[in-house]
Structure formats: structure tokens, C-alpha cells
Amino acid sequence: MTSIQKLAGHRFMQADYSIGRFAATVPAETTLEDVTHPEYFGNHLNSLRVGATISVLSDDHKLDCDLRVLSVTKTSAKVRVLRVFDEKAAPKVKDAEISAPVISHGGPVHKWRFIHNGEVIQHGFESKDAAERAAAKYIELLKGE
Structure with a gap:
């Protein structure tokens, strides 16, 4: 029978506290080359530890990556x-069908408004056309256009 070397106890522990996990939200147009530059996280070196992971997401969602910290200096x-x-x-993924908003007049306080899935999304429009334009923009946002 072969002898199997077992993992030492001090090398197996709950990862949540021994390996840090960080999230970095970076400005739009940030590139992978930017975030992998050794000085990019220079303002956060006191928090980083070797082995930590950093999830990076840009404001425009074009950069979405995970990084592993290999070394940290001053x-x-x-x-x-x-x-x-x-x-x-x-x-x-198949595009989801988005239900149409309902445009209605909500009285003297709400004025013209649009409702989506039973929730008043925005109100206070002076005209039905203005409410329809805002509703169209809202649906475009939901569709990711």
C-alpha cells in the first residue's frame, strides 16, 4: 500500500479570514493593463495581503476580472x-421580454406618470408625451441598450 502524505492542519483553515477578498470599482475605460500595473493599488497596500483576491468591475462594465495578489511591497x-x-x-442568453410601462394621469399631485410592474417609477410630468419619452428611456435602460 502506498503512503499518502496528508495536508498539515495549519495549512487548512476557513478562507474568509485568512485570504482577503476585495472589490474594486474602477472608472469607465480602465483597462486590464491598468489594474495589473504594480503601482495601481498603491493607495491600498496596507490592506492587501499575499494570496488575496481582488474582483475588479469598471463603471461601464466592460472590465470584469479577478486578480490574485502575489506580492506586496511598500x-x-x-x-x-x-x-x-x-x-x-x-x-x-435569450433577450428577456420586458413588459410595457403604463402611462397614466395620477391627479394634481402626481400629474402624468409611468408605472412598470405595478410600481410608480416616475411622476410629475406636465404632459403625456414627456411621460412616454421617460418610460421609453427607462425600458431601454432595462434592456441594456
Whole structure:
């Protein structure tokens, strides 16, 4: 029978406290090259530890990646890319059917408004046309257009 070397107890522990997990929301147009630069996280070096993971999401959602911290010095942090979301390789999901908003007059206080799924989304429009335009923009936002 072969002898199997077992993992030492001090190398197996709850990951939530031993490996830090961080989330970084970065400005739109930030690139993968930007966030992997050793000085990019320079303002947060006191928080980072070797082995930590950083989930990065840009404001425009074009950059979506996970990084592993490999080393931390007083002026920089070396990271490795664990995952990068690629729109072309992602599974295609059928576009959802969005229900149409309801445009109605809510009286002298609400004026013209639009309702979606039973919730008043926005009110106070002076005209029905203004409420319809706002509702169309809202539906475009839901569809991701």
C-alpha cells in the first residue's frame, strides 16, 4: 500500500479570514493593463495581503476580472489575472421580454406618470408625451441598450 502524505492542519483553515477578498470599482475605460500595473493599488497596500483576491468591475462594465495578489511591497503589489470576462466567449442568453410601462394621469399631485410592474417609477410630468419619452428611456435602460 502506498503512503499518502496528508495536508498539515495549519495549512487548512476557513478562507474568509485568512485570504482577503476585495472589490474594486474602477472608472469607465480602465483597462486590464491598468489594474495589473504594480503601482495601481498603491493607495491600498496596507490592506492587501499575499494570496488575496481582488474582483475588479469598471463603471461601464466592460472590465470584469479577478486578480490574485502575489506580492506586496511598500510601493507596489504584483498581481496575477485569474479570470477575465470575455463577451465573445460568454454563453448567449435569450433577450428577456420586458413588459410595457403604463402611462397614466395620477391627479394634481402626481400629474402624468409611468408605472412598470405595478410600481410608480416616475411622476410629475406636465404632459403625456414627456411621460412616454421617460418610460421609453427607462425600458431601454432595462434592456441594456
